[in-house]
Amino acid sequence: MAQNLTASQRVALARHSGRPGPMDYIQGLFTDLFEQRGDRLFGDDSAIFGGIACYHGQSVTVLCTRKGKTLEENLKMHFGMPEPEGYRKAQRIMEQAEKFGRPILTFVDTSGAYPGLEAEERGQADAIAKSLALMSRLTVPMVTVICGEGGSGGALALAMGNRVLMLENAVYSVLSPEGFASILWKDSSRMEEACEVMKLTAADLLELGAIDEIIPEPEDPEELPERLRLVDAAIQKHLDAVKRLKDPARHRREKFAAMGRAWLRGGTV
């Protein structure tokens, strides 16, 4: 395990092209995978994958962001940045999970929602807001794994799990470090500095209470079998725990409502 990495080194690792992505976990951990496509409104965004699969003998709904393997795929999927259709597809699939009582497992690796002209025209903000509202009331258990990058609302729109797990070298932040530096200091080249002050590593987030557990990673950033074993063990443990919850929707609402409260003071109502 890599212990003494700086935050910007972890960002580099999280973005490393050979690093196993969400699709590798989905293909490695699930059997009987059936992909569901399209949002039934406008189109299909392949930057989000969704479907039904079997996980240790149980049907589950799986959702993830994906960046694609070839350059052609990369471009089509905007390197893992979903369009509104992607989020609306995810909503459709989550509603179905609710209907059939399937637990939901989500895997996140995206630098954010796609900031394009058409994406705005078709309501990127609306799509993300609706996803958040939907996840706050889903009555089926939900577990999220942040596998690589988790950036901004585009990541959160798939990441409101009852448990949020994070790989050791993954990062999760309010905005990409480049965007952060550009907004705050009008200078995107100060990205390394941004990485340090943003508190975006798994250890930072655990301390801030934004995630529930860190999944350790093997030394080799491209190694897969050992990773799969570790991720599998973590998901199983937490899925078992959240399946025992009486009211997963309420648990999720209260969990996210509590975030940051430790840093508040004052107030009357």
Next chain:
Amino acid sequence: MSQQFENRRERFLKLRLWRKSSEVPFSPKPGLDPLFEKCPQCDQAVSRLDWNKGLNVCPGCGLHRPVTAYQRLSMLLDSGTFREFNASLVGRDPLRFPGYKEKLKDLRLRTGLSEAVVTATGKISGFPVVIGVMDSRFIMASMGVAVGEKIARAALLAKRRRLPLILFCASGGARMQEGILSLMQMAKTASAIEEFRRAGGLYISYLTNPTTGGVSASFAMLGDITLAEPGALIGFAGPRVIEQTIGQKLPEGFQRAEFLMEHGFVDAVVPRGEMKNTLVQLLRLHSQRR
């Protein structure tokens, strides 16, 4: 008893804040016209009196200049009905972000606000409401933990008292200085609004310039009724980021209130002069008990 004490403490804290803010010496900029102020859009000289009477809307070109939270509230609420709650609710500095504490302190002195949103109860033409107004002078009204909590508590109060909820949104998005915890406020506010709406509450979201980022992608876009001020910039990504992504200039009017209405995301674009009447109309239409 403890509630009374809390109220008193809150008033006291506010008074102290005001007293401090009045200590900041007022010095008019040299060369500033005491009677007229030019419209930044059409360059027409408009008397300060007309700016005031016209709710900060330019009589020439209709530009809606920003108004502060308390100005907005005074335009809307019946006199004597305004009761602010959670005025003393503030956040701290979870990331120990360089310079953030000082920035908050400075802004509190200069604006008299404790945070970027004011939440209150009050009456609009006799209709009781819970109302929240964001103030863009406070770090672009960005949403940190305190803002998220105030919005969520406003929704909770509206649910408990079975009152309509009106939120005037204006924000650059999540507050960078509070990092991931700001992002989580999107989940918190969206949950609270959803719970309120599912309990049968009426939520009117009024989008003002600008409503972007994490605020537009959470509670701002979840209104039962969504209104917008003319010309307000509304979107998820900012125009500069989009231009960088697609490598070309954006068309005129892109992401403006009218554009959003045309694309189906806003019920009506309502000029400030009609704001109160429109809200009263909506409140009246929702006032019949089922």
